[in-house]
Amino acid sequence: MIRFLLGVVATVGLLAGCASVDGRAQAADAVAERLFAAIDAGDGDAACALLAPETERSVAEEQPCAEAILDEDLPEPGQVTGTWVYGQQAQVKLTGDTVFLAVFPGGWRVVAAGCTPRGGGRPYDCEVEA
Amino acid sequence: MRRFLKENSLGVVFGVLFLVVLGAQAYAGHATFNQQQLTEGLPPISLGRYLTSASFGADVAENWQSEYLQFFLYLILTVFLLQKGSPESKKPGESGLESDKEQKVGAFADENSPAWARTGGWRTRVFSNSLGLVMGLIFLASWSAQSIAGVAAFNEEQLADLQDPVTWSQYLTEPDFWNRTLQNWQSELLAVASFAILAIYLRQRGSPQSKPVGTAHTATGIEG
Numbered sequence: 001m002i003r004f005l006l007g008v009v010a011t012v013g014l015l016a017g018c019a020s021v022d023g024r025a026q027a028a029d030a031v032a033e034r035l036f037a038a039i040d041a042g043d044g045d046a047a048c049a050l051l052a053p054e055t056e057r058s059v060a061e062e063q064p065c066a067e068a069i070l071d072e073d074l075p076e077p078g079q080v081t082g083t084w085v086y087g088q089q090a091q092v093k094l095t096g097d098t099v100f101l102a103v104f105p106g107g108w109r110v111v112a113a114g115c116t117p118r119g120g121g122r123p124y125d126c127e128v129e130a
Numbered sequence: 131m132r133r134f135l136k137e138n139s140l141g142v143v144f145g146v147l148f149l150v151v152l153g154a155q156a157y158a159g160h161a162t163f164n165q166q167q168l169t170e171g172l173p174p175i176s177l178g179r180y181l182t183s184a185s186f187g188a189d190v191a192e193n194w195q196s197e198y199l200q201f202f203l204y205l206i207l208t209v210f211l212l213q214k215g216s217p218e219s220k221k222p223g224e225s226g227l228e229s230d231k232e233q234k235v236g237a238f239a240d241e242n243s244p245a246w247a248r249t250g251g252w253r254t255r256v257f258s259n260s261l262g263l264v265m266g267l268i269f270l271a272s273w274s275a276q277s278i279a280g281v282a283a284f285n286e287e288q289l290a291d292l293q294d295p296v297t298w299s300q301y302l303t304e305p306d307f308w309n310r311t312l313q314n315w316q317s318e319l320l321a322v323a324s325f326a327i328l329a330i331y332l333r334q335r336g337s338p339q340s341k342p343v344g345t346a347h348t349a350t351g352i353e354g
Contacts, residue, residue: 054171086282087183088172089289100292102172112292123292130171 025083028090031108032099036077044070052102052109054130072127074114098124152190159186170290184282188310191276196314198269204322205262214350215330217341221351233258273311280307 031050038046044066048056051065059068078095090101090108098115101108114127135142156177163185164174180186204218210226213219231238235258239248246257256263277298284306285295301307331347334340335354342354 052171084285084289084295086289086295087185087286088167088175089286091289091295100289102170102290103175104173115292117294121293126292129292 021085024085025090028085028092028101028108029080029083031101031110032092032094032113033077033080035099035110035113036074036094036097039070039072039074040077042070044068050110051128052104052111052130055109055111055128058130059128069128072114074127100124100126100129155189156181156186159189172290184279184286187279188276188283191272191279192310192314195269195273195276195311196318198265198272199315200318200322202262202265202269205265212350213326213330215347216326216350217329217339217353218326219350224351276310277302277307280310 035047035050038044038050044064047069048059048065051059051069056065059065059072062068063071075096078097080092080094082093084091088103092099092101097113098117099110100112100115102111103109110128112124112126112129115124115129116126118125160175160177160180163180163183167174175183208219211219212222212225214222227233230236234240234243235247235254236250244257246253248254281296281298281301284301284304288295296304329340332340333343333345333354335343338353340354341349341352345352345354
């Protein structure tokens with residue numbers, strides 16, 4: 001009986017977790033949109049502040065991140081067409097781009113951007129990634 | 131209280147052990163999850179966050195479903211199937227649902243029989259199969275919970291690997307779902323088969339799951 005009750009509690013907990021997904025998705029959308037807005041405005045510092053640490057390091061391999069991010073071949077800002085949030089990860093699809101994010105102490109940070117699908121179950125090909 | 135504990139020590143001890151081991155699983159699972167997070171350049175998460183994660187839910191549910199399936203199958207199959215020499219089996223010639231007299235139902239119920247064993251009709255039919263029904267329902271519920279938590283955990287990994295998430299129905303055809311399911315099923319089936327057969331030749335003195343020590347290997351359906 002204890003096992004059964006714990007099972008019910010676990011299932012209710014999982015379902016309750018779904019209720020907060022909308023808020024988390026909106027937060028992920030906002031970070032993805034802010035990244036493209038910052039790049040569009042030529043504000044490399046603001047854009048780099050939205051990158052995950054490993055991604056920022058990868059971008060800054062040859063020149064400072066704030067300069068390098070503006071040189072990346074990222075698309076123009078587009079409309080969000082869909083967002084998926086699972087645990088610590090999120091995917092935001094915009095017109096012309098797909099962005100992957102993860103949760104960090106300061107909130108959502110962009111792990112990869114400028115991503116295009118390669119098909120065949122392979123990972124997206126991303127302009128910016130860790 | 132002492133008397134209650136003495137008379138219910140089997141359920142109490144297993145219940146306490148379950149909670150202790152579930153806690154240990156949570157602790158180990160949390161450490162494993164955070165190792166993976168660090169490998170991917172992501173920050174560790176709190177134990178509280180892990181306990182409400184799909185990863186923990188899937189890990190727990192996949193084991194629950196297989197345990198309840200094991201007991202459900204054992205309960206149902208031992209009605210009809212025999213294993214000569216095993217204390218877990220009925221004697222040859224006794225397989226099947228048995229007569230109302232042997233099962234003390236309907237007119238054959240005695241003064242101590244549960245009410246639904248006495249009333250007849252659908253109530254007696256339901257009560258006659260209530261243990262299997264509940265075990266089967268818990269199996270289905272926990273297998274469903276595994277699939278729901280499993281798709282969320284799988285999709286979290288998909289996104290971390292820069293891949294698209296899948297729907298629940300797509301997940302049911304994914305190797306991840308069937309690998310989680312079948313690896314548990316095979317181990318439960320092996321444990322039941324080996325126990326039923328080893329109990330023919332081996333003994334555990336004092337245990338009702340074993341034949342009495344001096345009982346012949348060929349004796350079937352005799353519990354110690």
